[in-house]
Amino acid sequence: MIKQLIFSLTVLIAASVFFYSVRNIWLNIKLLKPAYPLDRWNQRLGLLLNVGFGQTKILRFPLIGFLHALVFWGFLAILFGSAEMLIDGLFGLEKSLSILGIAHKALMFSGDLFAFIILILILVFLSRRMLMHVKRFEGIEMTHKTHKDATFALTLILLLMVSLLGMNMGYVANHTSHASIYPVSSLFVSIFWIDSPEFSHVFEQINWWAHILLIFFFANYLPYSKHFHVFMSLPNVLLSKLEPLTQMSNMDRVTQEVKLMLDPSAEIPSSHPNQIERFGMKDVEDGTWKHYIDSLTCTQCGRCTSVCPANLTGKMLSPRKLLIDYRARMNEKMPHLKADANFNDQKSLLDDYISREEIWACTTCNACAQECPVNIDHPSIILELRRYIFMEESKAPSLLNAMSTNIENNGAPWQYPPSDRMKWADQLYINE
Ligand code: SF4
Ligand code: SF4
Numbered sequence: 001m002i003k004q005l006i007f008s009l010t011v012l013i014a015a016s017v018f019f020y021s022v023r024n025i026w027l028n029i030k031l032l033k034p035a036y037p038l039d040r041w042n043q044r045l046g047l048l049l050n051v052g053f054g055q056t057k058i059l060r061f062p063l064i065g066f067l068h069a070l071v072f073w074g075f076l077a078i079l080f081g082s083a084e085m086l087i088d089g090l091f092g093l094e095k096s097l098s099i100l101g102i103a104h105k106a107l108m109f110s111g112d113l114f115a116f117i118i119l120i121l122i123l124v125f126l127s128r129r130m131l132m133h134v135k136r137f138e139g140i141e142m143t144h145k146t147h148k149d150a151t152f153a154l155t156l157i158l159l160l161m162v163s164l165l166g167m168n169m170g171y172v173a174n175h176t177s178h179a180s181i182y183p184v185s186s187l188f189v190s191i192f193w194i195d196s197p198e199f200s201h202v203f204e205q206i207n208w209w210a211h212i213l214l215i216f217f218f219a220n221y222l223p224y225s226k227h228f229h230v231f232m233s234l235p236n237v238l239l240s241k242l243e244p245l246t247q248m249s250n251m252d253r254v255t256q257e258v259k260l261m262l263d264p265s266a267e268i269p270s271s272h273p274n275q276i277e278r279f280g281m282k283d284v285e286d287g288t289w290k291h292y293i294d295s296l297t298c299t300q301c302g303r304c305t306s307v308c309p310a311n312l313t314g315k316m317l318s319p320r321k322l323l324i325d326y327r328a329r330m331n332e333k334m335p336h337l338k339a340d341a342n343f344n345d346q347k348s349l350l351d352d353y354i355s356r357e358e359i360w361a362c363t364t365c366n367a368c369a370q371e372c373p374v375n376i377d378h379p380s381i382i383l384e385l386r387r388y389i390f391m392e393e394s395k396a397p398s399l400l401n402a403m404s405t406n407i408e409n410n411g412a413p414w415q416y417p418p419s420d421r422m423k424w425a426d427q428l429y430i431n432e
Contacts, residue, residue, distance in 0.1 A: 014216035
């Protein structure tokens, strides 16, 4: 009973802190603009199964992709055991979900196996990070803090797996008839175990508490870490942009103006009141909820930057940095903006975080969005920043300004009137 009480109190504290963090994120989302209609759910579910659960994008890198996918699938199996621990702890039960029979046994078996596989893989990932200086993990945006965050989160996962295996070992030693359901733990028990029922019970309990407390700590650390993708990856894939990557979003307001120019009797829908609207994005609050959840989902894996032609040819642009900058600026500005809608710290995402040199280095090839394993749409941030520079500041590079003027005046990017368009063919007798 005492254990139940202490456990319930711990769950209450952990859940309250977690919901406080999630509520803050939700309030931030509410301050941002809409992105696109959330429709075509069949297509979205297909994406979720394919890119989310199937990890198809990450598997494009055969070896390291497969190892990462193993960690993801392993987590799904282990999650079942964590849910069972929660029920057991709250109601004072033991293995409460064993009523599921063979399915329970299969999930316990795979959870034990995956705990060991993940433990080994995390050791590999940690050594790779610390000793091998992988180019993908380097760049101006990869500061000491980001490396420390990644190492800390990986260490937490390592401890989670150690405590899970420890708990299973204690359980197997106490319930030898269940040994076959825990293949790795029973192997370790047969090799290392001290044959004493008291020791087994205490060992199991210590690891049970260590594991569940680590889960609570990890869940509350994640919203402030790049490892928040553990929660955000699947929702972000589900809410992906479904249009072709290269398709730009129209601005409703501009579309309405054009319609009015073509037909002055056209009505402007009431959803477009005569309010002053920002063209493009200068700061984070001009972005959409999708920009924000993209920034929360970024795993900082660097796959986008590793295929970016601008980055590969030595330009300042790194698509991963755009997401890190967006999240950092959200964290900096949003708490103030929630308290005071007119808050202005004389800073902005454009210029203070992302420079114009970075923005204009982009070729809009969309290779970054194509490669991203969690379907992040980097070019839309770049296009919105450019849209602001173009439409509000009129400060685009001179060549682009000239091109725009030509399109406006001549209907083509060149400085010739439409009547001269076929002059090049004069001597070729094509028109005769
Ligand atoms: S944007 Fe996507 S590909 Fe780029 S670092 Fe983040 S998760 Fe990786
Ligand atoms: S769209 Fe821009 S940022 Fe993305 S890969 Fe191409 S050049 Fe790089």
